[in-house]
Amino acid sequence: AQKITQTQPGMFVQEKEAVTLDCTYDTSDPSYGLFWYKQPSSGEMIFLIYQGSYDQQNATEGRYSLNFQKARKSANLVISASQLGDSAMYFCAMRERAWRGSTLGRLYFGRGTQLTVWP
Amino acid sequence: GAVVSQHPSRVICKSGTSVKIECRSLDFQATTMFWYRQFPKKSLMLMATSNEGSKATYEQGVEKDKFLINHASLTLSTLTVTSAHPEDSSFYICSARDWGIEAFFGQGTRLTVV
Numbered sequence: 001a002q003k004i005t006q007t008q009p010g011m012f013v014q015e016k017e018a019v020t021l022d023c024t025y026d027t028s029d030p031s032y033g034l035f036w037y038k039q040p041s042s043g044e045m046i047f048l049i050y051q052g053s054y055d056q057q058n059a060t061e062g063r064y065s066l067n068f069q070k071a072r073k074s075a076n077l078v079i080s081a082s083q084l085g086d087s088a089m090y091f092c093a094m095r096e097r098a099w100r101g102s103t104l105g106r107l108y109f110g111r112g113t114q115l116t117v118w119p
Numbered sequence: 120g121a122v123v124s125q126h127p128s129r130v131i132c133k134s135g136t137s138v139k140i141e142c143r144s145l146d147f148q149a150t151t152m153f154w155y156r157q158f159p160k161k162s163l164m165l166m167a168t169s170n171e172g173s174k175a176t177y178e179q180g181v182e183k184d185k186f187l188i189n190h191a192s193l194t195l196s197t198l199t200v201t202s203a204h205p206e207d208s209s210f211y212i213c214s215a216r217d218w219g220i221e222a223f224f225g226q227g228t229r230l231t232v233v
Contacts, residue, residue: 035222
């Protein structure tokens, strides 16, 4: 079974609008972490936001927020007030056994969503 | 945030030669480093995990003798693609962890074997 599922190969949004990128995950581990990364055409992976499985509140980082619904095993990324520079590939990822200090746990990546922001 | 430096960013080599890619953590000690390969418009595929001072753990299907990984110190890991062939052409990217939660990525290396 896929650990991370991103069902939207491509998304389009107009500048200044909000957009939600979907991500669902599959794990039986009670301790895990969820990540979102942005990959522009240059290839670098830019860390955007992190949500721990025990975090009570949804993570937010500037224009990025993570809509964490634990029972549904979903971790959607919401980008508010989209900008042209937000056009990129976005990857959702998960690490199991994610407690601080653990060296275990590789990242599992989804297939990504290509976001295009138009003027 | 923490910085991971990967070098070179682009390399073109002749078929049959070897290429070394370096991954350095600049301001933290990387207890674990990961090497990924990415095909165009595809997700990242984990190749191997390395912990400083021990042998790398390779994912199933990844040839250990072809993709040599050395994690000699807490700040440096290298990936050597030996006897490269055109099918090895790809984007290779490393990431590093300290004791924190985040995984920091290098800038990636675009390898073209001609």
